[in-house]
Amino acid sequence: MDATRQIYWNVSQVWAMYALLLPTASVAGYGVYRRWSRWRRGRPAARFDRPWERVRLVLKHALAQRRTARERYAGLFHLLISYGFVVLTMATTVVALDADFGTAIMRGRFYLYFQSFVVDLFGALVMLGVSMAAARRYVRRPRKLVHTDEAALILAAVFLICLQGFLVEGWRIAATNDPWGAWSPFGNLVARASRRLMSVETMRGAHAFAWWFHLVTSFAFLAWLPYTKMAHVLTAPLNIYAANLAPIGAALKRIDFEQTESFGVNSLAGFTWKDLLDLDACTECGRCTAVCPAHAVGKELSPRDIILQLRDLARKADGETGRGGDRGTEAVSLNVTPSPRHPVTPSMSSPIIGAVPATSPVPLWQCTTCAACVEACPVFIEQMPKIVDMRRFLVMEEAEFPDSMQEAVMSLERRGHPFSGTQATRLDWAEGLNVRTGSDVKDAEVLLWVGCGGALIERNQKVTRATAQLLEQAGVKFAVLGREEKCSGDPARRIGNEFLFEQLARENVANLNRHNVRKVVTACPHCFNTFRNEYPAYGGAFEVFHHSEYLARLVGEGRLKPLPDSGKKITFHDPCYLGRQNGVYEAPRALVQISTRGGAVEMPRARSNSFCCGGGGGMSFVDEPPDKRVNQERAREALETGADVLAVGCPFCMTMLEDGVNARKGDRDMKVLDVAELLWEVSQPKTD
Numbered sequence: 001m002d003a004t005r006q007i008y009w010n011v012s013q014v015w016a017m018y019a020l021l022l023p024t025a026s027v028a029g030y031g032v033y034r035r036w037s038r039w040r041r042g043r044p045a046a047r048f049d050r051p052w053e054r055v056r057l058v059l060k061h062a063l064a065q066r067r068t069a070r071e072r073y074a075g076l077f078h079l080l081i082s083y084g085f086v087v088l089t090m091a092t093t094v095v096a097l098d099a100d101f102g103t104a105i106m107r108g109r110f111y112l113y114f115q116s117f118v119v120d121l122f123g124a125l126v127m128l129g130v131s132m133a134a135a136r137r138y139v140r141r142p143r144k145l146v147h148t149d150e151a152a153l154i155l156a157a158v159f160l161i162c163l164q165g166f167l168v169e170g171w172r173i174a175a176t177n178d179p180w181g182a183w184s185p186f187g188n189l190v191a192r193a194s195r196r197l198m199s200v201e202t203m204r205g206a207h208a209f210a211w212w213f214h215l216v217t218s219f220a221f222l223a224w225l226p227y228t229k230m231a232h233v234l235t236a237p238l239n240i241y242a243a244n245l246a247p248i249g250a251a252l253k254r255i256d257f258e259q260t261e262s263f264g265v266n267s268l269a270g271f272t273w274k275d276l277l278d279l280d281a282c283t284e285c286g287r288c289t290a291v292c293p294a295h296a297v298g299k300e301l302s303p304r305d306i307i308l309q310l311r312d313l314a315r316k317a318d319g320e321t322g323r324g325g326d327r328g329t330e331a332v333s334l335n336v337t338p339s340p341r342h343p344v345t346p347s348m349s350s351p352i353i354g355a356v357p358a359t360s361p362v363p364l365w366q367c368t369t370c371a372a373c374v375e376a377c378p379v380f381i382e383q384m385p386k387i388v389d390m391r392r393f394l395v396m397e398e399a400e401f402p403d404s405m406q407e408a409v410m411s412l413e414r415r416g417h418p419f420s421g422t423q424a425t426r427l428d429w430a431e432g433l434n435v436r437t438g439s440d441v442k443d444a445e446v447l448l449w450v451g452c453g454g455a456l457i458e459r460n461q462k463v464t465r466a467t468a469q470l471l472e473q474a475g476v477k478f479a480v481l482g483r484e485e486k487c488s489g490d491p492a493r494r495i496g497n498e499f500l501f502e503q504l505a506r507e508n509v510a511n512l513n514r515h516n517v518r519k520v521v522t523a524c525p526h527c528f529n530t531f532r533n534e535y536p537a538y539g540g541a542f543e544v545f546h547h548s549e550y551l552a553r554l555v556g557e558g559r560l561k562p563l564p565d566s567g568k569k570i571t572f573h574d575p576c577y578l579g580r581q582n583g584v585y586e587a588p589r590a591l592v593q594i595s596t597r598g599g600a601v602e603m604p605r606a607r608s609n610s611f612c613c614g615g616g617g618g619m620s621f622v623d624e625p626p627d628k629r630v631n632q633e634r635a636r637e638a639l640e641t642g643a644d645v646l647a648v649g650c651p652f653c654m655t656m657l658e659d660g661v662n663a664r665k666g667d668r669d670m671k672v673l674d675v676a677e678l679l680w681e682v683s684q685p686k687t688d
Contacts, residue, residue, distance in 0.1 A: 427480075
């Protein structure tokens with residue numbers, strides 16, 4: 001006799017199940033439709049190109065859950081719950097095929113190994129995962145989580161559904177003396193306990209009631225799912241599929257100034273459909289806010305709350321009622337008091353800046369555009385570009401942004417650089433060096449793009465000199481633009497003045513093309529990112545290297561022959577625009593290793609998890625409160641490594657971290673040096 005079981009044992013009026021299925025599917029389908037119709041109201045976005053890359057991304061991050069697993073405990077219980085549900089869904093499908101289509105799959109070894117043992121095991125793992133999630137949420141209570149009644153109901157519902165399944169299975173095994181019951185270990189435990197406590201007749205009655213209650217509970221959960229955060233089982237894979245495939249540094253959208261009537265975003269309708277999908281894909285995990293440098297030092301900015309509060313506005317615009325519950329310290333209280341700026345009943349066209357606490361101007365101007373939030377999100381939500389979109393509205397439509405940023409923008413407009421008070425010139429750093437400029441650029445092997453920080457900030461002029469001297473020593477025929485060089489436009493774009501950025505971009509690209517420049521080396525990751533990811537849209541087809549990449553190549557080719565003799569311990573700070581946003585991690589570390597015999601030590605937050613210096617997004621031009629300075633938090637972390645030198649690869653990082661170290665070092669003597677300075681120290685001929 002083949003191992004199997006009767007599907008509808010002890011159950012009558014099975015037709016009622018199919019009758020309940022129709023309203024369940026209708027309610028759930030309507031919930032999905034409402035979300036889809038809301039996304040359709042967003043602006044176009046090309047997110048369906050390169051389908052195979054997108055499928056691989058879904059397999060890696062939706063199925064394998066690579067980003068989710070970065071947090072071991074949370075990743076583990078999420079895997080238990082999600083994979084458990086996959087197996088339970090497969091088992092239910094097998095039952096349906098057997099019952100409705102007579103496929104006779106539930107037979108023999110397949111029934112014993114999969115339909116009994118594996119399904120039982122994964123059902124128990126789901127309950128374990130739910131228990132772990134509940135312990136984390138209600139015992140440990142990490143601040144980054146959003147605490148709502150809905151979350152508690154979801155966990156309780158999932159646990160109850162699985163428990164009901166085991167009760168139904170156990171009472172069937174006990175009442176029928178199922179010879180294959182031992183293959184369902186957890187159901188068999190229920191059976192053994194029930195035989196001691198209940199008669200067969202009582203078990204039959206309990207089984208029938210529990211079967212129908214299990215059905216109704218499961219159908220109710222499925223109907224409810226699209227209206228809750230559990231909808232991420234649908235929205236998250238779609239959001240991952242529609243992710244930005246370019247480097248994070250290429251995430252900002254262009255504005256068509258000839259076609260667009262308003263600049264920036266101040267309504268939900270101003271976002272793309274992908275932006276609106278982001279709002280529904282959020283799982284409320286809080287990882288974005290947990291890695292936000294501004295939030296870490298006590299500022300108001302919370303990327304998580306921006307997404308959740310915009311989502312609440314979108315739901316209110318669709319006529320959905322809000323969800324109750326404690327949302328933690330950053331409460332989502334909608335500011336919908338009657339005013340021309342904030343209508344009582346928000347719509348997709350209603351203003352969003354200042355409509356909720358998270359999108360008020362103060363937190364928007366605290367963002368360093370480091371994109372730690374984007375990189376940390378397990379479902380690939382793009383928080384930082386939305387912040388820049390809203391900044392654009394404040395800058396180009398309202399002319400409302402911090403005074404010090406306004407000074408930087410005015411200096412960019414008038415002088416071609418953001419440092420309004422400097423008296424330095426573009427070539428002061430080259431005094432005493434035989435540096436080619438002007439007409440020599442056309443014949444050069446590479447163009448050394450110095451950047452505003454490298455040319456006009458005295459401390460960074462030493463870095464530029466070291467880079468130029470290393471290129472000269474290696475026999476590289478290079479040139480600089482000198483007085484022809486203007487800002488790449490990165491500060492203007494991140495602050496929100498897209499019009500000024502585009503003007504600078506077009507001027508720079510035209511100038512470089514006129515000089516027939518094809519290869520660019522720069523010590524500034526912000527310029528590197530602009531040349532690499534943003535200038536191609538304006539006709540700038542350049543091969544771009546960060547100076548650490550090019551110098552490491554010269555060492556590898558034998559054109560530079562350093563002789564390390566330092567026993568100093570060095571720690572390296574990953575610039576956000578070099579590492580996280582463009583994936584360059586190894587080259588600067590190679591220079592650190594070349595420069596010392598004392599060894600390199602990593603900070604706890606390094607590589608893609610690096611903590612920002614606090615200077616990006618125009619924040620280097622802002623005087624922050626003394627007790628809320630991002631650079632001091634990063635300096636503290638560097639000092640705690642015990643290193644003698646903090647190595648950097650960015651002029652903004654140099655300025656911010658030198659200030660931070662000086663404020664925090666106490667009696668310690670830590671130097672802040674660029675990787676080019678380290679290499680130059682060990683590349684000069686030694687004298688007795």
